[in-house]
Each structure stands twice: as structure tokens, then as C-alpha cells.
Amino acid sequence: RGSIPTFFGNMETKMVSLGLLLFVMAASAVDVNDISQLRAAKNSKRITLRNINVPAGVTLDLGKLKTGTVVEFAGEITFGYKEWEGPLILIGGKNIKVEGKPGHLINCQGERWWDKEGGNGGKTKPKFLAVRLTDSSVDGLVIKNTPAHGISINSCKNVEFTKITLNVADGHQKGGHNTDGFDVGNSEKIRIAYSNVNNQDDCLAINSVNDITFEHNTCIGGHGISIGSVGGRKNNVVQKVKVLHCKVIDSDNGIRIKTVKGATGEVKDILFDDVELKNIAKRGIVIQGNYLNKSPDGDPTGGVPITGLTINNVRGNVLPGGANVYVWVANASNWKWSNIKVTGGKKDLGQKGVPPGVKW
Template sequence: MSALRLVILFFSVAAYASALPTNATLDDSCTINTFNDVSSVTSSCTSITLKGITIPAGETLDLSLKSGTTVKITGTIKFDYKTWDGPLMRIKGSKVTVKADSGVQLNGQGEKYWDGQGDKGKTKPKFLKIQTTGGSVIQDLYLLNCPRQCVSINDVDSTTIKGFTIDVSAGDTDDLGHNTDGFDISKATNLVIQDSTIKNQDDCVAINYGSNIKISGLKCSGGHGLSLSVGQSKDDSSTNQVKNVTFSDCEVKKSRNGIHIKTHTDAAAGYIKDVTYKNIKLSDITHYGINVQEDYKDGSSTGSAKGNIPITKLNMNSITGSMTGSSGMDVYILCGSGGCSDWTWSGVSISGNKKSDSCNFSPSGYTCK
């Protein structure tokens, strides 16, 4: 071949390569077709397609992503069974977007784990761990049959989670599903969770530690309601803090509680402040419409409240709905000494209770009855 033809061929190949999208290659190397592709694709690509694959037992689908990466999930993901802690899946990165096509499921096969004992009994993996920052968006994920806690949110800042479906309703059969929290928030700032459906057997949302959190448009059923559970640490008061949180425009039905706020008596000092629940609609609540208690220890109520984690500026606005069953109570408030102050409630109207309210603190605007 002549030198001229070699030069022409070289520049033709270079021109073709430069015309390809930055993430494209001739062998489609930014598509995950098998579990073995995950590590190489996530470490080299910023526009990723995740097809339907099976995750081997005891392995994590680890989407630890380069900054600015977009992941599109186009096929159902199944996680094979093994007794271990998990998580089954992790999403981590800054300025990332993860989105699933309509109808695509992430199947945790929880029915193989459920034994009616939740965190006890056989070891069960947590499902999805989210560790994202920088304006990340995670949307339209469908989590089916979580073995236990569904979405664990930790070390998160400036992230939006929306359009989730979390369906653990099969765990209702024979009361086998337990500790299947929808969203567990253990460390987050500037977090938005919106427009999602959760069917489970524990908290729809549980916030342990965080600030500047907005939760709206949730439809919760079968669980324990919209919750704060503060005081997980016995020696680090900085992690026992929740402030500037808003729950709005949510529905809670067929659940143990509508709204549940609990502090732990054996915890290091902390606080809950500037928390608002507004436009929350309740139906078929079996135990408490609103339950605020400062007497939690070792996973249960003790009846002995402590003000080590004071609750201030707790606002309730337009909390309406109905109780069901034989032991429902509209409002239960148990505060420790100096533990509750500056609460403003308006439009709290819950009907169908079988028991009178029990309150040792009276919010401004609400009379316990």
C-alpha cells in the first residue's frame, strides 16, 4: 500500500472514532450484560445501560459511579439467595442519575428469607444502599420483596429520590415479613423523597439523623407510618439530631401508626426540631393516629420517658382520617421532663378511635380528648 493511501486510511479511522459519542465503542462496552461487566463498565463509562441480569448469591450490584454518570436500567434484576447482611445493591457517586424503564423490577426474593423474625432469625440482607451527592437523581426504581430494610440512605447530600415503588406486600402472608422499612435515613442533608408507593410491614419512612429533608406525595400501606426514630447512638450526640424536616401531601393506610416520633432513653443527648407534618391523610390506622413518645429503649416502649432528646417546634397541620380495630387511639403523647416545647398543631381531626387520647403535654392548638 502506498504511503498516500496509508495516510488517507489513518485520517479516515481517526475521523470515524472522533465522530463516536464519548462513551461509545464498537463493542458496546458501556452496556452491562452480565454481572462480570459491572466493575469494568462503572469504572470507565459515564453513560451506562444496565440490562436484565442475575446477581450471584452473596454479591452486591455495586454501582459506584464516576461523577456525572447516567445509568438506565432496561431489564429486570434478580438477586440470588444467600443468608448474609448485604446490601444487595449500592448506588454511589456525585451528580449521578439512575433511572429504570417502566415495568422493570429489582427482585430481592424476600420470600426465600422471611421467617416472621425480621432482624432476628436467619440473617437477611438489606436491599438498596444509596450514597449520593451533588444533585443526584434516582427515580422510577421498583423494589420487589425486600428481605428486610428496603432503602438505606447514608452519607447523602443534595439528592432527589422519586417515583419509587416498594412492594413487600407478599410479606403480609402468615405475618412473615418484618423490619421491611421503606426508606431508612441514617445520615442525609438536602434530601428530597417524592411521589412513591410503599407497601411493607414496618416504617414507611424512618429518619434517624439528618437535616433539610423534604418528603412528599408518598402512599404508604401495611406498615408503621411516617416516622422519626432518634437516638441510635449511645455515645455520639452529633448523630442524634434531626432538624428542618417536612412531610407533606402523604397518605397512610392500613398501618399501625399514621405518624410516629420516638426518642431513645439510653442514647447520647440530641434533638428534634423544626419538624412539620402537613396535609397527611390517614385511613384504617389500627393503633395510633399520632404517636410521640420519649420512652423508647431496646426496640420497645418502656413507659418511663426521658427528655435527653428534646422535641421542639413540632408542627402538625391538617392531619385527618380514621382509626379502625379495637384499640385505636387518635393521639398519644408521652414526654420526658423538659422534653417537649413549642408545638403548634392545627386541623388535627382523626375519628373512629376506641380509646381516649393519652397526653402528658398539650400542643398549642390541640386539646387532647
């Protein structure tokens, strides 16, 4: 009987300790519903952003988060109107987990900036989201009507983006332009999966990367899935790219590699496998070595060689006014193409620099 009080005393101590732990954990979770609260909230490792209206010309700054922070988006996030470069949101740190809670919406109201010019003129339009993450994940964000570029992934390493919805469908009728989905530069070990993009520019644009997988994604209404443009930047190497099990619908292009005329760099070890195309307006598959922003210019140049390009099981239809496949390169080798079934396009743009043995 003398041991019983000791047992219950130890259990009571443990229960008190557990209660204190739960209290500390609960206290460390911070709800933010006004941007003025954000600076203090970044001392916490769990931040919930709920129904915030970000003032005009101000970035929702989630940069330099504490290692291991969880960021949740809840309710509706909106932004005041101003012509500026942005970004509207910045997220940076290591071992960060970004989540969209059920029913949330990040509503950029980009129609206030749209003028059919995008980044080529007219109003100055803020970029939406700048990501600077390492060993992190971004999951379940629902984004509507970005003013211009969507998610800019730069200087990131080992980051996954899953179940992202980027809906800029209103821009088709209201003047949206240059509303890229995912832009990737100077990054490595990136995965983008199970996401949906409806926009007016590239669904995916890779400018420089080492090891990226883009899989189980649907791209609607834009310019397709693009490697490039490559060239003219500090880092001009794209390597170890996998595009798998994707759909491209009602877009200008299906899959594309574009290297800048007269530039230097490298594109190598690229795989497109199991990509379905539907109602492509201009080109189903395009590999282009004379890219300029406004229009192609003359003969291709070979300063950005394209090597180790595998394309398998790319299938679907191009509208009659488009071309099924267009290859216009000057320095290409070690290509393996198989099971290409892209039909419907009647336009012949010619071909140049196709490596030996490549057929479609």
C-alpha cells in the same frame, strides 16, 4: 465561485467531527448483563444493567462511580440466595443519575429469607440498597420483595428520590418483617417524592438528618411515617423535616416521632401538613419519649427535646382498638397543632408532657 469549495469543505469537516462525537458517545454507553462485566463498565459514564442475576453473597457494586455517570436498570434484576448482611446493591458517587427503564423490575425474592423475625433473629437477611450519593437523583425504580430493610440513605447530600415503587405486599402473608421503606441517617438536603411503599415496617424512618422533604407519597401496610428512633447513634439530631401531602393506609401508626428512653439528641423544626390517614390500627398521631425496640418503657425521658413541631391538617380514621393521638414526652416546647381530625380510635393511652396550648 472560489469560496464555494471552502464552504463545503468546512461543512464536511464539521459533519465528520459530529460523526466521531456520536460514535464516541455511543461507544461510551455500556450494557451489562453479567456482573463480571461491571468493573470494566464503571469506566463508562452511561451504564445499563440489563437482566442480571447477581450471584449469592455478592453486592451489585455501583460505588465510586465516575462523576456524572448515568445508571439505568432494565429488564429483571435478581439475586442468588445466601444468609448475609448485604447490601444487595450499593450506589455511590457525585452527580449520579439513576433511572429505572420502562418495564424493568428489581426482584429481590425476599420470601426466601422471610421468617417473621426480620432483623430480630432467624435467618440473616441482607439489606437491599445502600445509597452514598451527592448532588444526585434516583428516579423510577420498581422494587419487589426486599428481604429486610429497603433503601438505606446514609451520608448523602442533595439527593432526590422520585417515583420509587417499593412493593413488599407479599410479606403481609408470607412472614416479612423489618422491611423498612426509606431509612435516612447522617444526611442533608434529601427529597423523596411521588413514591409508593407497601411493607411491614416504617415507610420512612429518619434517624439523623438536616433538611428533608417527604411529599406526595403513599404508605401502605407498615408502621407509618416515622421520625426516629432518635438516640443511641453517633449523630442524633433531626432537624428541618417536612412531610407534605402524603397518605398512610392500613398501617399500625399514622405519623410518629419516637425518641429513645435515656438517650440524648435533638428533634426540631418539624412540619407535618396535609396527611391523610386510613384504617390505622394502633395510633394515628404518636409522639413518644420512652421508645425501646420491643415496647415502651415507663415514663418518658427528656434527653432528646422535641421543639418546633407543627402539625396541620392531619385527618382520617383509626380503628376502634387504637388511639387517635398519643403524646408521651418529657421535654417538648413550641408546638403548633391545627386542623387535627383523627377519629374512630376508642383506646385511651393517657397523655404526658403536652406543651401548653396544644389541642386536638
